[in-house]
Each structure stands twice: as structure tokens, then as C-alpha cells.
Amino acid sequence: MGLLLRLLVAAGLAADAIVHWRFAPEMAFVQGGSIDGELLFRVQAAVAGVVAVVILTYATRWAYALAFLVAGSAVGAIVFYYYVDAGAIGPLPAMYEPVWYTEKTISLVGEGVATLAALAGFVTASRAKREDEDARAPEPATRL
Template identity: 80%
Template sequence: MGLILRLLVAAGLAADAYVHWVFAPDMAFVEGGAIGGDLLFRVQAAVAGVVAVVILTYATRWAYALAFLVAASAVGALLFYYYVDVGALGPLPAMYEPVWYTEKTISVVGEGIAALAAAAGFLLVGRGKREDDEVLEREPAGHI
């Protein structure tokens, strides 16, 4: 089960990274804020890619937590900027985009799957070890 969760998280984050990297040049024309939309998309792509490698390398609670934060924040941002036109938010450019297209669907599905799988991985990773520790505590030291 752990390998499947890791692959789901990594695949979802890879889809996120790919879509953000491909669309980064188009975001150079987004106005407002101190950070350009193209830079924002490239950073998201890089972070998602790095965290995908991290989750494949380390199946720890912190790795799943990190993956969840990256994927869930990406889903949140995508949905927020689809429904709400807030303009520039501090250093962030005005990213409002009330249209839906294939690449956006790929991104939100990948991010959503990654977030759900990362949450499940976070909850399941330490569980087996704790159950083993509880069994050891209940059994006498000399009992095998």
C-alpha cells in the first residue's frame, strides 16, 4: 500500500510540475504584484518536482506532510483564482482566470490525487510502528 501511495503522490506532483512549467511563459504577461506570474509558475513547478522526488525517496511522515502542503496549496490556489477575482495580493500578481481547459483539469486532478494520497500516507506511515510498539509493551520481555 505504501508504494502505491508514494507513486500516486509523485505522479500527481509530476503532473502539477509539468503543467506549471509549460504554462510559465504564458504567465509572464500577468500584471500586478512584485513577483511575475512566470516566476511563480516556475517556482511551483520546481517545488512540485523536488517534492515528488522526496516522496519517492523517503516515505516518512514529514515527506507526506510536505507533499500534502504543496499539492493542497496548489489545488486551493487554482480553485480560488478560478472563482474569485481579488486582483494582486501583496507580491502576488492578479491570477484570476475564470476559464477551464484540459491542462487545468490535468493540474487539478493531479494535485487533488497527490493531496489525498499524501494525507493517507501521513496517517498510515507511523501506524504500523505504533501497533508493533504496543504489542511489545503488552508482551513480557522473555516471551517470543
């Protein structure tokens, strides 16, 4: 089960990274904020790619928590900016986009799968660690 969760998280984050990297040049024209839309998308792509490698390398609670934060924040952003025209928020540009297209859907599905699988991995990694520690603990001596 652990390998399947790691692959699901990594695949979802990879889809997120690929879509963000491909669309980064188009986001250069987004207005507002002190952070360029292209830079924002490139950073998201890089972070998602790095965390995908981390989750494939280390199946720890911290790795799953990091993956959950990266994927979950991306899901939150895509849904928020679909429904809310918030304009520029602090250093972030105005990212309102009330349309769905194939790449956006792929990104949302990948991020959603990664979020749910990372949450499941976080829960099962702690349980598996406890079971492993219990298995290694010496048996208590019994009196006859």
C-alpha cells in the same frame, strides 16, 4: 499500500510540475504584484518536482506532510483563482482565470490526487511506524 500511495503522490505532483513548467512563459504577462507570474509558476513546478522525489525516497510523516502542503496549496490556488477575481494579493500577481481547459484540469486532478494520497500516507505512515515499533518490542516475561 505504502508504495501505491507514494506513487500516487509523486504522479500527482509530477503532473502539477509539468503543467506549471509548460505554462510558465505564458504567465510572464500577468499584471500586478512584485513576483512575476512566470517565476511563480517555475517555483511551483520546481517545488512540486522536488517534493515528488522526496516522497519517492522517504515515506515518512514529514515527507507526506510536505507533499500535502504543496499539493493542497496548489488545489486551493487553482480553485480560488477560478472563482475569485482578487487582483494582486501582496507580492502575488492577479491570477484570476475563470476558464477550464485540458491542462488546467490535468493539473487540478493531479494535485487533488496528490493531496488525498498524501493525507492517507500521513495517517498510515504513523500507524505503520507504531505497528513496526510494537513488533520489535520484546515480549513481556510471563510467570508460570
